[in-house]
Amino acid sequence: MNKSRFITWLRPVSSREQAMAIIDEARALYPDASHHCYAYLLGSPASAQAAMNDDGEPSGTAGKPIFNVIQHKGMSDVLVVVIRYFGGVKLGAGGLVRAYAAAAETVLAEVERVESVPQCTCQLALDFPLEQRLRHWAEQNGAAVLDVQYSQRVAMTLRCPTQSLADLESLCAAEHITLATQ
Structure with a gap:
């Protein structure tokens, strides 16, 4: 097979520690994957905490596109992890951005939203x-x-x-x- 395989996780999170534990779980379950890229957004947009990681992909081609989709959907307290198994075909920067954004878009489009009231x-x-x-x-x-x-x-x-x-x-x-x- 010469095409990459993407596995996408979506998890609700309320802290950085919780997000990192889930990312560690993904790395433990898929240790032979080429990349474990992620983004998360915690809290309201005005006081949000956020992080993203390309995990070895070219800078800005994985974590940032995932994060942009989370922001575009208007969601928070959420983590998206995209696990990639490299399939032998280089996608280029544009292809990577599209692939990671599409993986995040697909999983976030399926989620049931829960509005949190303080x-x-x-x-x-x-x-x-x-x-x-x-x-x-x-x-x-x-x-x-x-x-x-x-x-x-x-x-x-x-x-x-x-x-x-x-x-x-x-x-x-x-x-x-x-x-x-x-």
Whole structure:
């Protein structure tokens, strides 16, 4: 066979360490591959961490095209690893760029997107008559009641979308509910 073979992995990642562990796994599973090229993007575009690697391919012909596809798709917290077995035919710089971009495009086109909503955990202390009002607020604002403890007052742990935190703080101030965020 004189054509290269490409194997593409797509993995969700939340840290550089996690991404590097997956890349190490790819190298261990395919130790005889010619190249293990990758790119990842972590976090929101404004504060993103990113990396790319050509793993021996000519500079800018593998990692950068993979990264460009990730950016173009508007995705984050994702790692794409393209494993190449050289098939004997040199593709040239343009051919490599097209091949690596196509591998990333193919795998990213198939993925189901999950939108991540920033959340915070809140500890609340409230009087019993306010419990239902707070539960109703949680339901209306995409918050989740994680735990409730009953003693002289109700102690509630709530996971709340960060964007709704100001509304929760206003409600707590108006109803004399003690609020602590984590």
